[in-house]
Each structure stands twice: as C-alpha cells, then as structure tokens.
Amino acid sequence: MPIRETFWNIPHWAEIAQYIAALVTAIIFIAGITRRVLRWRKGRPEKRSGHFWKRIGALITQVFGQQRTLDEKFPGIMHFSIFWGMLVLAAGTALATIDWDVTHLFFGFQILKGGVYIAFELMLDVLGLLVVLGLGMAIYRRYIARPARLQNFPVKKLAGDDTYVLVMLAFITLSGYLTEGLRLAVTQPDWAPWSPVGNAIAALFLSLGDPTNQTLHLIIWGMHIATAFGVLISLPFTKLFHIFSVPLNIYFRSLEPAGALRAANMDGGMGVKEWTQFTWKQLLDFESCTRCGRCQDVCPAYASAQVLSPRNMMVKLDDHLWEKKPRALHGEVVSVDELWACTTCRACVQVCPAFIDHVTTFVDLRRHLVDQGKMDQMLQDALSNLGRYGNSFGQSDRMRAKWTMGLQPPVKDARREQVEYLWFVGDYASYNATLTDVTRKTAEVFHKLGLNFGILYESERNSGNDVRRVGEEGLFEMLVDKNSQVLSKCKFQAIVTTDPHSYNTLKNEYPANGNGRYPVLHYSELLDQLIAAGKLKFSKKLGYKVTYHDPCYLGRYNGVYDAPRRVIEATGCELVEMPRHRERGFCCGAGGGRIWMEEKEVKERPSESRIREAVALEGVQTFIVACPKDLTMFRDAVKTTGNEQRLEVKDLIDLVAEAL
Amino acid sequence: MSQDIFVVIEHLRGQVADVSYAMLAGARQLSKASGGEVVAVLLGHNAQGLASNLAADRVLYVDHPALAEFTSDAYQIVLAGLIQEHAPRAVLFGHSSIGMDLASSLSARLGIPVVNSCRTFTDDGKFVSQICGGKIMAEGNLPSPALATMIPGGYKAEEGQSAQTPPLTAVSAPALDNLRVAVKQYIEPDTSDVDISKEKMLVSIGRGIQNKDNIELANELADALGCAVSASRPVVDQGWLPTTRLVGKSGKHVKPKIYLALGISGAPEHVEGMGESEVIVAVNTDPNAPIFNIAKYGTTIDMFDLLPVLIEKVKQAK
Amino acid sequence: MKIAVPIKFVPDLVEELTIDPSGTALDTTWLRLIINELDDHAVEQAILLKERSGGEVTVLSAEADGVDDFLFTAAAKGADRLIKLTGDFSAADNHALGRAFADVIKELQPDLILTGVQAHNDLDGSVGPLLAEYLGLPYVGYVAGIALDGNKVVARKEYAGGLVAEVEVKLPAVLGIQAAEQPPRYVAYSKIRQVMGTAKIEERPVSNLESSGGVVVGRLFQPEVAERATMLEGSPEDVADKLVGLFKELGTL
Ligand SMILES: Cc1cc2nc3c(=O)[nH]c(=O)nc-3n(C[C@H](O)[C@H](O)[C@H](O)COP(=O)(O)OP(=O)(O)OC[C@H]3O[C@@H](n4cnc5c(N)ncnc54)[C@H](O)[C@@H]3O)c2cc1C
Ligand SMILES: Cc1cc2nc3c(=O)[nH]c(=O)nc-3n(C[C@H](O)[C@H](O)[C@H](O)COP(=O)(O)OP(=O)(O)OC[C@H]3O[C@@H](n4cnc5c(N)ncnc54)[C@H](O)[C@@H]3O)c2cc1C
Ligand code: SF4
C-alpha cells in the first residue's frame, strides 16, 4: 500500500535533534510574536471590534482570495502563487506531522496512506510548483525588472530582509524537492510517478546510485529542516511577519465611513508627538507594511516631487518603533515637508493590500505640528483667516454672497424662509473671482429646474473638511459649531453642495458632532436624481467627447462615481475614461489643505500630469470636473502644460446648462 | 503764544530727510492762516551747514555733542525747552522714525495736543490726516498750540527747498546729562543689489502676488522692460525679495518715471516711499484700494490675468 | 525680566469702512475690531524675549469685542498675566488710554514695556510714547529686534532707506515695535481653549477716561473720487495695449 516511511533514512539522533530544534523554534517564535504584541499594546486604545462576520468575510476574500493583491496582474499572480503554494506546503507538512506525531503515535493509525497518500503527494508536488513560479517571478521582478517602487528604502538594511525572505523560501522549496527526489531515487516505489516533480528529479540522481544518494538525502534533508526552522524562527523578526500582521490588519480595519476622521488625541498636546500616542491599530499598520510600493506608485505627492512616499513613511515609522535610542518623531524620523506634502487623496489607502490607513497617521502627525505652530506662513495665514473670517481668503463674511448680486430671482435666504434644498456654497465657489461665474450658473440652473433652494449668506463658514485634514482640530470644531448653529435654525430637507470637500465633512463628520442627521447631496447626485425622476429633461444632445475627473472626496471617500457619469451621459456627451478613473482617480493636488500651502519644488504638478493623461485620449476636447477647486487647478494646468487649444476644462454644470 | 510754525528738521548722517522739506512747505501754508513765521528747528553737532537750503524764514540751531546723533531723550529735552520758551503756534514733526519718537512724548510732557499723520493743512488752519491705512481722511481745526506729525504726499519736497540760506540763530543747549538713550552704531543697508532709487521704471509687487513662485512673473516683465522689481513690505518680510527692494517708509524712497504697482494696496507707509513717482500705474482687484488715490492710471484686472498678456506685448513691442 | 505689553484694538480694514451720519466717526454697525497688527508683533517680541532669557510677560488691553480671545491667545503663546481695563472706552482717545495704561503699569513695575509703534487709527499721538511720558520712561520707536544686556537693552531702530541704528536704552523703558524678530506665531485653537480653562483675565476698572488729547475731528471722509486714477477698462489685452502705449510714450520702452 502506498505510504511514505516517515523519517526514512534519518538516524534516530537526527530525529531527536529535529524535535529539540522544533521546541527551540517554538519558544523563539512565541517570544518574537509576544514582543510584537507587547509593542502594539503600548499604543493608545481604539475600538475595532464588532461586525464579526463582515470582518471574517474580508479575511476570506482578501487573505485567501487575495482580492486586492490581484488588482495588479504581475505582482498579484506572483504573490497569489507563493501564498497558495506555501500555504498548501505548510498545511501538508502540518498534516504529515499530525499524521505521525498524533494519530500514529497515540492511536496507532495513519491517514496518509493508500489513495489519500497518493492524492496528498500529487497535490503537494504540483502546488509546490506554484511557489517556484511565484518565486521566479519575484526574483525576476526584484533583481531584473527592478521597478522603481521596490527601490530606495529609507532603511537600508531592508534590502537584505527582502533578499533573505526570497532566498529562504527558494531554498525550502528546492531542498524539499531535492529531498523528495533523492528519496524516490533510492526507494523507487511504484507510486513514484504520482510525484511528477520529485520523480523527475529522482531520474537525474539515479546514475549516482546508492549510498551516495542516501548520504546526499540526509545532508539535504538536514538543510531543508534547518531552513524551515530558520524561517519559522525569523518569522516574527523579518518581513515574513506580514503573514501574521496583514490578516490581523485586515480583520481590524476601520469599518467607519472613510470620510470620518478619528478625533484628535488631546492627551499631552494635540495629535501624536511620540509613537506611543498612536493607537495600537496604527502600530499594527506600520508593522503590516510589506514595502510593496503600490501606494507610492499612485501617490500624487510622490509623483510631483518625490518628497513623500507613503511606503517610506510606513517603513520609517515601523523602524522607529524598534529604535534603541528613539529619535524625535517629527524632524528626525519623518520630515515636516513629507507630512505637509500629503493631499489626503486616499489613493494609497485604496490600493494597499495590507489595508493600511496612511492618511489617519499623517493627520495625527500633522496635528502635532499645528499644536506647535510649525507650518509655513501661507498656511498660517489661511488658518488665521479661517478662524477670523470663516474663509481662507481673508475676506469679510459679508462678501460671501456677493456673487448673488443681480441674480433674478434673488437667491433665497435659507435662514429666513423654509427651503427644500439648502445650498452650502463653500469658500472657493463663493469668493474665488474666477469661479463665481460657475456658481451663478449653478444658481441659474437650479432656478430653471424650479428647485426651492436657499443659501446661508454671510452665516456660512468654511465647512472645515480641509482644516481638519491639515490637523487643526480645534478650528475645525469651531467651524462645525458655527455652521451647525445656523443649520439647526434653518428649515430644509436636504443639503446640497458643489464642493466635494464640504460634502464629505457635512455628510460624514457633522452628525458625529451631535447635530442630527440630514441628507447631504452632491450636486451631481441631485441632478442625477432629478433626471431619474423625469424632472430634469434636456432639450439638446451635446455630442461632445468628454472625460471626467473623479474628485477624491467624492469618489474614493464617498463612493460617488456613477451619478456624475450618468449626468454627463444624459447631456448627450460621450464619456471617455482616463486610464486612472473611479477608485484609481488621480488627485488634482489641492486637497488636504495643500491649496493653502506654499508649493515647493515640483517635477510635475499632479494637475499637470492629469491634464496630460486627458490630452492623450483620442478626440477628447473637454475635461469635466465636479469640484470648484478642481476647476481652478485644472484650468491652471491646461495653461501651464500649453494645452489651451487642445482641451477645455468645464464644470458639470456647464454641460447641464448648455443641454437644458 | 507766537504765531510761528516750528518745523523740526530731521537729519541723519549729514543728510536732511525729504519729509523735512515737505514739512516746511506745509508750515508755509499754515503760516498763511496764522500770520507767523516758518521757523526751522535744527538740532545737531556741527550741523549748521544743513540749514543752507531750508525754505524757512529763520533757523533756530542748537549745537551740542550729545545731539550729534538722533536720540529721543536728548531731542525731547532740547525741544521741550524751546517750545516752552518760544510758545509757537504749531510744531511739525515727520511721521517717521525720528518725529514719532518725539511728538507724542512732548504732547504728554507739555500738555499740548498732537495730531498724527497730517497730510495737508488748509489755508484756514485745518489739518487733514490720513488714517485707517489710507482709507479714511480726518479733518479738523488744528488746535492752538499744537504738535503734528506729517506724512509725505501732501507737499512736494522741492517746495520746501530754497536757494537762499535762511538766517540762523544759535541757541545754547540745556544740560544734557543722565541721558538714557544712546546710539551704539549704525548698520548700513546692503548695497550689493541694484539701487532701485536709480531706476527709471519699477515693477513693484505687493501681497497680491500671493507666493514666491509668482515673483517670476514680475521678474519676467521687468526683464522685458529692462527695469527692476521692487516690493512692498509683506513681500520682503516673507523673504521673497531682499530688503534692498523694499519701497516705503522703512525702505527706499523712489521717484521713477513709471511706478507699476501690482497687488499693492497703497498703505501710507508704502506710499511714502513712492508717492512722488512721476506716473503711478496701479493694478489691483479691489476698486476701493487707496493706491488708486495716488495712481494716475489704474485697472482692477487680476494681475495674474494681465501679466502674461502684458509680458508678451512688451516683448513684441521691443 | 518683567515685560508689559499694552495693546489696542482697531477697526479691521478688511471690512468696508463707512462713516456715520454725524460725519465725525466711523459707523459702528459694520465695524469689526481686530488687534493692531503691530501690537501683535509686540506680543510676539515679548514672548521671544521670555523664551530667550526668562521672565514674565503681562499683556494689557482695554475692553473691546474680541479682546478676551486675543488675551487668551497671548496666554497660549506664553504670556503669564492678562489684564483687561474695564470702563467706557467708547470716547477714549490715545491720551486717555495711555494714562489708563500708565496707572496699571505703575503697579506692575515692569523692566520693559513693548507696544506697537503705531496703530492705523491713531490721531492724537501714539500710545507708546504717551505712556512712556506718563511713566517718565525713555521711549524708542521703530524697533525691529531687541537684545537684553543687563539693565539695558540694545534695540535695532529702523530708519528710512534701510538704515538701522543700534540704540542702547536704559531700563525700564518703552519700546515701540515695528516688527518682531519673527512673524507672530500661530496658536492652535485647542491650545487657546485649554488656556481659557486655566488662565485668568484680571479686570481693572478705569474711571478717568476723559479724552485729554484735545484733537477734535470736524469731518471724516473717504478720499475723493476726483483725485482717483483714470481707470483703464477692457480685457487684459486692451489694458496691456494701453500700458505698452504708455510705456512707449514715457520713454521707458
Ligand atoms: C512703521 C511702519 C513702517 C512700514 N514701512 C513700510 C515700507 O517701507 N514699505 C511698505 O511697503 N510697507 C511698509 N509698512 C507696511 C504697510 O503698512 C502695509 O502693511 C504694506 O505696505 C501693505 O503691503 P501691500 O500693499 O503689498 O499688501 P496689502 O495691503 O495686503 O495689499 C495687497 C493688495 O493686493 C491686491 N490684490 C490681491 N490680489 C490681487 C491680484 N491678483 N491682482 C491685483 N491685485 C491684487 C489687494 O486688493 C490688495 O489691495 C510699514 C508699516 C509700518 C507700521
Ligand atoms: C492652487 C493654485 C496655485 C497656483 N499657483 C500659481 C503659481 O504659482 N504661479 C502662477 O503663475 N499661477 C498660479 N496659479 C494660477 C493663477 O491663479 C492664475 O489662474 C493663472 O496665473 C492665470 O493664468 P492666465 O494669466 O493665463 O489667465 P487666464 O485664466 O487665461 O485668464 C483669465 C481671464 O483673462 C481673460 N484673458 C486671458 N487671456 C486673454 C487675452 N489674450 N485677451 C483678452 N482676455 C484674456 C480670460 O478670458 C479670462 O477671463 C495657481 C492656481 C491655483 C489654483
Ligand atoms: S503601505 Fe501598503 S501599499 Fe504601501 S508599501 Fe506598504 S503594504 Fe504596500
């Protein structure tokens, strides 16, 4: 009956040595894991329980299904192969151990015999090839193709860590196959063909004959076992640890809306000054990063000036947790410029296969800078203006509704009369001289559609979305208070806004401040609803070939991708997508308060990169945006890239107004 | 009380400040109402030569080694004595680093009212002061007696200059001991950069330029025009341009043929340095900006809209 | 080193200024008050000195809308004592204000008094030199930079044209600040809020607020349109053409 003689060719002393090694390995392994867990426990508490089944579901799709990892083909297949191959090999080894050390030892029977054994052999033998394939791809990628995102780690020793993992895994797999091959070469059982790889290797060694093969077998077995224990011992201390941390990180990921930031830590000053002020989950984040560099590839800040790489931030923060002599978090571990460079576009969070939330960490670190008053003069001015006048322009609040002058009929004052839609206009649409035309046009379209709407006039304040992301939590709270006070006195059914930033915070963060719930609509959603309800009918089919830019705070943060697209299509335009669209949309560079900061040296502004992307689309002459800041950013970029003749930047409302 | 108008002559390092001449012109107008004389009050050490071109009816000159450099302490003592002794109708000071160290203090010491920031006087003895960053003018009867600080802009320096040397009376100084203020040394402004006061045209930028990068636009225009870029204080404070380019009260006083003010509001402290330019052209989005009060031509077009077009046209015109 | 910083609130020029029907005062309906920018620099300079050489900073202000917030902000920056003068300041001129400050400051016995060199609405003199005189102290204005040196300070006094004099002043003294060594720092709102819970504003009632300056305004007005520039109208193109014409005409092109 087919069966494998366990510990065939292994002298008793070696067998004993193996068990001793296993014990030692287990002790070091547990100590290593404990060390990590104790480190996380130094972080602040944060509740991440609840939704058990939802969390388990994500483990299944993301860990076993490798869903997000597979978003990118080559690295996805590479990792998938290694993961499943190693998983099967490890499970096989575990099964063999149980078979020998439990069922055989205590109950005197073995599972792995006969047909079961044949199937087991065949599966491990073939699936082991997956590992070979995956490792081959990995070695090719890391050492031959050498994509930029795998290069230049801020912590130099990590290149060694990467190599170590590849070498060890490669060695385990190859030595495993060799051991098998040598055993088959000596024992030559009838069922050898069921181990096709091992059998093929056996054929190579046949000519050496016994006892050479037997000796070789013992040596290679020894090395295989040593490597295997080596890998286990090093698992809590190397990149291999991601095998544990990433599933945990996926399990414990935040299930709150993406647009709701956690309130600032106020204990010992605002934000995070020392790493122990991070929550345990943030520490787990740092320890989950596998340095795959996907986040760096999609990061607009990295693309424009290479100051900030979210990957490097995670690497540096992780390294910092283990420093013997901890350096200052701000200035030494991470630079101030890096922190300010982030646009909070969330592209990194969206692609990270380890489900790391970079943005929350960056904001926490910024909060400390704000606490210390360390920021550039422009930002200081903007924040002072926001505190004093409620807008970043430093203009009088009485000028906020100046754009309404001369509009007929006049725009209703939502503070005085009941309206159906309360239009929260936002700073840029209200004050920026080049945008007020579009704001007026929006009002005109609303009028034509017979909407009962009003605005807050001088009582509106900046919504605070970007103030909060800059890290000025206290000012954010003040702005929320002021707006909420006015809102609570107004009678309306829903809030509508053209500004995705205001939309995000009004929708996700205001209710958390205890001010009751009201639906918040982006104008694209409102228009979409009106079209669906037959209340908005177009008289013209525009027939333009257009492309559409997803605003980060509308798309990635709030998942509104389809409404604006349906509106565009309803106006009779043909929508051609840019390569980076929907979840992969590329930030314009203005978010997270970047629009208030000095622009440092740049290679290519994110907005310019975006315009070049659009210009490359065959026949597209119009670039549609659904955010006032986008309008300024991209109109500017069209000029700076010299594409004024080629591409026109239009607001969604321009299309609607034209097609009405 | 006499009807004379005293003008405290400001001078540093052997040079009379322009504002002193403008004050003499202002004093002349005031004296028409009062009927008194215009008296230049000159304090210094071996400085009588500075009186040579003052358009005053006479000069009171106080010489003392302690007056060699300006210090508020010594000047206050001397002036308090002179004012008490001569009881003039009014004493004019510059609204400047020198005059402002004196006028208010003397007002409190002598119990004589002081009027700040006078730009002009009227024939009937009224003051017209410019306040609130140039947005508001205040007019009233100049109290009698009164002290006043004067900002430039109301009178031209030339009107206060004369080819004739006025008669000079030397007055002995009171005891000047136990002084609490002393000049240790002067630090010269940096002269390695272009001298904006010698340019025939200036492209001058203010806070409206928004950020450092945008300065390139101004440089481009200045290059095309073959002139220099100057700036208001906020631009220099941010370190976007060196202090050598600062125009105004604490910077250079310039009188180019054309002063193109881009995004400058026209605060009195700035105007002080450029108000006498031949032609001021202002580009400012705020139609109420005080700069339009002194500019000959103006436009409310956004400078970022205007500049690229203007640069092109200037290049073509060359 | 004890430093006192008397400050003043002035109309915010961001708001459109209008003149009330009497024609002699600003219309207060729309008026918003803001810290005199140069006083803000004086506070910053005082805190910088404290950070450098230790000491106690006291900020004083007459009561007005927004003064409490400013005082708490100053405390959040590092001021140790906050004093608010209370009373009817509506008609108080700088002479009255200077006298009121002098009464309180006499008690404080500071070594150094810093204040903004001027405020944009000063008409009857400036507070700093008036105060110095009421206290019998020396005054040096236009200061941008201070070094402490025993019982003296060395102040960098600015003159026109960029000339700077290093002036030695015996303490106690009043210095009129033209610019702090660094722009006033930003303080996070959370810090201010925290300070509001802990810091105390001491109130000092002031009774004698007679306007003793003796300056009477007969009329306030906005600079007249007739004096204003000829406005160039049209598109940026048109305006640029006109300007190029002008440059040529005046021979600068
Ligand atoms: C003692 C003392 C000495 C001083 N000395 C000097 C001095 O020597 N020199 C000096 O300059 N200042 C001096 N100041 C400062 C002075 O009071 C003003 O604060 C300063 O001149 C204001 O500079 P600004 O006009 O550039 O800025 P702001 O007053 O802020 O004006 C900016 C202007 O730009 C306009 N603007 C904005 N955007 C645009 C655009 N896109 N296109 C066109 N226009 C735009 C705005 O409408 C605004 O009018 C001194 C102050 C004091 C107290
Ligand atoms: C976050 C941000 C940062 C920025 N940073 C910078 C920066 O660092 N540097 C910088 O230079 N800009 C910057 N800008 C852009 C700046 O605000 C202006 O948008 C830009 O400089 C204007 O370009 P433009 O002069 O070509 O004007 P346009 O936008 O082309 O013109 C504006 C107006 O002028 C009219 N116009 C234009 N050309 C003509 C013509 N030939 N004849 C008649 N009318 C005409 C147009 O009809 C339009 O009404 C930034 C913008 C943003 C949003
Ligand atoms: S943060 Fe995530 S995406 Fe970025 S390198 Fe680390 S694991 Fe990869």
Ligand code: SF4
């Ligand atoms: S949020 Fe956007 S800008 Fe910030 S690190 Fe991530 S990808 Fe980069």
